[in-house]
Amino acid sequence: MPEPASQPPSQPAFQPVPESVAVAGAGQTAAVAARTLRRRGFQGPITLFGEETEAPYQRPPLSKEYLTGEQERDELCLLTPAWCAKNGVELRLGTRVTAIRAADRAVELADGSTVTAGAVLVATGGRPRRLPGVEGDRVRYLRTLADADRLRAELRPDARVIVIGAGFIGSEIASTARGLGAEVTVVEQAGQPLGAVLGELMGDTLAALHRGAGVDLRTGEKVESYRETGSAAVVTTSGGATIEGDLVVVGAGMVPNTEPAAGLELAPDGGIAVDEFCRTSQEGVYAAGDVTSFHHPVFGRRIRAEHFDNANAQGMAAAKAIAGKPAAHAASPWFWSDQFDRNLQYTGYAGGADRLVVRGRIEDFDFTAFYLAGGVLRAAFGMDRGGDVAAARELVAARAAPDPDVLRDEDADLTDLLT
Amino acid sequence: MTTEHWVEAASLADVRRRRRLAVTVAGREIALFLVGDDVYALDDVCVHKERRLTKGTLLYGRVICPGHQWKIDPATGEIEDREECQPAYAVRVEDGVVYVDPRPRVLTAGGTSNEQES
Numbered sequence: 153m154p155e156p157a158s159q160p161p162s163q164p165a166f167q168p169v170p171e172s173v174a175v176a177g178a179g180q181t182a183a184v185a186a187r188t189l190r191r192r193g194f195q196g197p198i199t200l201f202g203e204e205t206e207a208p209y210q211r212p213p214l215s216k217e218y219l220t221g222e223q224e225r226d227e228l229c230l231l232t233p234a235w236c237a238k239n240g241v242e243l244r245l246g247t248r249v250t251a252i253r254a255a256d257r258a259v260e261l262a263d264g265s266t267v268t269a270g271a272v273l274v275a276t277g278g279r280p281r282r283l284p285g286v287e288g289d290r291v292r293y294l295r296t297l298a299d300a301d302r303l304r305a306e307l308r309p310d311a312r313v314i315v316i317g318a319g320f321i322g323s324e325i326a327s328t329a330r331g332l333g334a335e336v337t338v339v340e341q342a343g344q345p346l347g348a349v350l351g352e353l354m355g356d357t358l359a360a361l362h363r364g365a366g367v368d369l370r371t372g373e374k375v376e377s378y379r380e381t382g383s384a385a386v387v388t389t390s391g392g393a394t395i396e397g398d399l400v401v402v403g404a405g406m407v408p409n410t411e412p413a414a415g416l417e418l419a420p421d422g423g424i425a426v427d428e429f430c431r432t433s434q435e436g437v438y439a440a441g442d443v444t445s446f447h448h449p450v451f452g453r454r455i456r457a458e459h460f461d462n463a464n465a466q467g468m469a470a471a472k473a474i475a476g477k478p479a480a481h482a483a484s485p486w487f488w489s490d491q492f493d494r495n496l497q498y499t500g501y502a503g504g505a506d507r508l509v510v511r512g513r514i515e516d517f518d519f520t521a522f523y524l525a526g527g528v529l530r531a532a533f534g535m536d537r538g539g540d541v542a543a544a545r546e547l548v549a550a551r552a553a554p555d556p557d558v559l560r561d562e563d564a565d566l567t568d569l570l571t
Numbered sequence: 572m573t574t575e576h577w578v579e580a581a582s583l584a585d586v587r588r589r590r591r592l593a594v595t596v597a598g599r600e601i602a603l604f605l606v607g608d609d610v611y612a613l614d615d616v617c618v619h620k621e622r623r624l625t626k627g628t629l630l631y632g633r634v635i636c637p638g639h640q641w642k643i644d645p646a647t648g649e650i651e652d653r654e655e656c657q658p659a660y661a662v663r664v665e666d667g668v669v670y671v672d673p674r675p676r677v678l679t680a681g682g683t684s685n686e687q688e689s
Contacts, residue, residue: 538637
């Protein structure tokens, strides 16, 4: 099915620099926005309202180094109390924003009070998508530090872990659990892990990576039913298998937390519609991070990016626009995943690609796959090839049409294609 | 001024070939990078996740770590938007030979200086 094209949103004028900023959310995006506002010379009060009781922390390690126990809590901290005190940034934690009144630039809080500001940044993130029917004492999701703490204690060498969904989070949890010696079964309804995003060949390669690490990967199988006995979690699949485990971890994607922002225009994909400056449909109200959907000038379509790099880039873009120093966010999306001792990186948007060119050796899990559409590089996926992906990211943003023979040639420097 | 400890690290021609080269100097694994006509030296292993910078790339004069795309200034080791710093070394090129002073420089208020050996 062809992807629907989208039009760039109309461009209202930039607002004068506001007196104060209220941020709904206190995650990566909010923290980066606060830091950027101060770096760009914004002097007014900044308040972050976070539903969790934790000060802003990094989420990427929660499924990786933190989950394995290699990293500790204090290493995750994004804004220390000392930095906040010195920079006049107030953290109001354990304080959920229930509504954003866009016309008044006000946030309503769970305790019934209202806070008004000169500008509001919506950085409410997302929450794990729940699987209907998969409920019980042995079901886990992973999004917050509290989720990770609980899971970390439970991923023991003798544990039998069932992971539902072989996306990035599911795969990282499977990898971490295997690394800790647990017995791991992964149930994925698609034919390959990430096949819909990366295509069959790469999906099969990821499947081989899982299986090589001793994961019992069941692709093309849906969860048919779920129940708990006194001693086990029991999953039955559409293929007729019955899998017993101690624990079920669901990695079925996320849902953007748009509910408080009912007055803002949403995109058809469910995110808050923003432009490349993170402006919403309402003057003085910005949105950034997992909660947004933005028109990407390179791909000519809306993108929902649920990852760390986008949280950073949009947090910065929103802060710069608020501080009166707008700079468009138009980089090619990029993310990484560390799983099964490999560093995976992806940039761009592979939808609509008509040609795949591989550099390196797929069978050794040491390669980069380039996705071209009409000769133009649209995306790249690499295993232990961060250098290639860094170059590809620039080529994608430049809409370059590189010679496939050069892409394939290990002796060619990809950065030469940029000049 | 501190005493210089120049150690021959590579030929300039070898650095030119791929604009990055992993070498071992006085037991240290060091990455050499060519930016324009200048050679820079950093610890090869990234301070963050122990990926090799020589497996990364050079973009617009900065070293991109292959692990998580941290952008490192090859002259100072400073990492964009991070508190961490990648150890950097002084480099001298003479008659087509690259020399490295294998004592990491540390950032000071006035720029970089050689670490005091204790």
